[in-house]
Amino acid sequence: MAADAKPMQSDLGLYDYLPWNERPKIVWPGNKKIAVWIAPNIEFYEYDPPNNPTRTPWARPNPDVLQYSHRDYGNRVGWQRMMAAMDRAGFRGSVSLNVALCDHHPEIIRACADRGWEFFSHGIYNTRYVYNMTIEQEREIIRDAFDTVRKHTGQELAGWLSPALSNNFWTMDILSEAGIQYTCDMFHDDQPMPVKVKSGRLISMPYSLEMNDVIVYNTQKVTPRHYGEIIKRQFDQLYKEGAESGTVMCIPLHPYLVGQPHRIDAFAEAIEYIAGHDGVWQTTGREIAEAYHASGAYDAFNAAMAAHKAEGGSR
Template sequence: MARDPGLYDYIPYYRRPNIVWPNGAKIAVWIAPNIEFYEFQPPPNPMRTPWGRPLPDVLAYSHRDYGNRSGWWRMMEAMDEAGFRGSVSLNVALCEHHPEIIEACAKRGWEFFSHGIYNTRYTYGMSREEEAAIIEDSVATIRKWTGQKLSGWLAPALSNNTWTMDLLAEHGVEYTCDLFHDDQPMPVNVKSGRLISMPYSLEMNDVIVYNSNLYSARHYGEIIKRQFDQLRAEGERSGTVMCIPLHPYLVGQPHRIEPFAEALRYIASHDDAWLATGREIAAYFNERYYDAMAQAIAAAQA
């Protein structure tokens, strides 16, 4: 039987400190567009194949490339209209391949965090030193192209090793999106430094909604609104976090964009919603609530 990895500890809602977001907001909403680069013929990984079809997979490659050519612009315009800034889950190699996308996001004040170098290169089977090199490359590349500090992490294709969280904390990363266990930021158990898990919902991810659950664009818009309504209501007791993870090659399709845009307008119409970036949420939580949450968790474990 596999043991619990011990990445985080349990604490029920009713024993947590009360979180109040800026200006009394009940819910912090952040949008995480995955702006990715998939290699046409990536190096093989013995633990996972990058494509479901034999290489070279022209169909899958060009479908994802649609996001970088057309879909991201529609998605960005919908976010602009509703007043959202993005927190870009970035394959950092995209800085070299499509600098115009980086420039457009940076001009809007979007955050950039790392989604690895390419989305076709996984950390499965890597050594600790090899994975550390990816983190260091991401830190340096994001600073070079945007001037920003790397604050967040989403592993390429959600691939992790037993030491990944420790490495992130060692390199000054503030939050990870690789854990899906809560609707509030939570301390992650690391050997040194500090790391929090940022709510990043697979249920709200357009890949799951469209490709796995096969829902319509209209239904996805309703899912976004229902998620918001429920978490906003729960935020009366203690502030919650809602993430909308996106992929421009999916949500940016012409027939899908308007229901998504309408859902964003709906969220933005509420004065008690904080339209934030992942970095802003992490900084606010770390400054005001991390210690209180850690103490409450320790008391709950006693």
């Protein structure tokens, strides 16, 4: 077996299972019931990216003018509508950033930074995956992301979403090793929780496929009005459950989809609905991660998990 290979096992081995009723209570700042964060994916898709034998970026043969130009709409027009809607509702964004955008469209980066938005890494380009990379090649991507975001925004990266959700067996270990605080690559819960890594402390941050406008519009083919209702129903349930223990709701966006003229009003109305409730923490991924650690929730979860296993619970 190669040194970097991982033996066969029945699950990912990245996180534990602890039933909801055995978890320590999570308390958000100000005793808020729910932490709501919006994650705009501000991306750059290369017209003719390097070939990756595991995955082809474009479904159609080059030149795929249709797909490239559709995504380019977000960086030309859609992001401004999305940002205006978020401004009105009082939401800052946590930008899931293809860091090469700092060079391609610095105007967008400045507009986000001026509003106090967070930047976390979504790889260099969304057309370059980590499949088939060595550990050192992937480490270099992480270093590049840290350096580029620091240079253009003055921020230190706290979060990570792998480009196109591509991962290797060692990805979580080297993210934690580099100082990343949270990953969005897992979709298994509505609360943050520890990720099993070799060193450091990494947590999984509730992101969402169900709320993601790519899934909603491109896969489920729903109407804008229905998307607005999905957002509100998701919020209503997590808001109710958050009265017992703090929950997290994420709305992942892509400006080329949500920023279309016929879709923006439904999104705007939904987030204004959320903002109109008491007990809502309108926040960022970084702030959620910091609060989770500051409250002792990380250590409390691990202690509860140890007790659960000692009593014969899931392993």
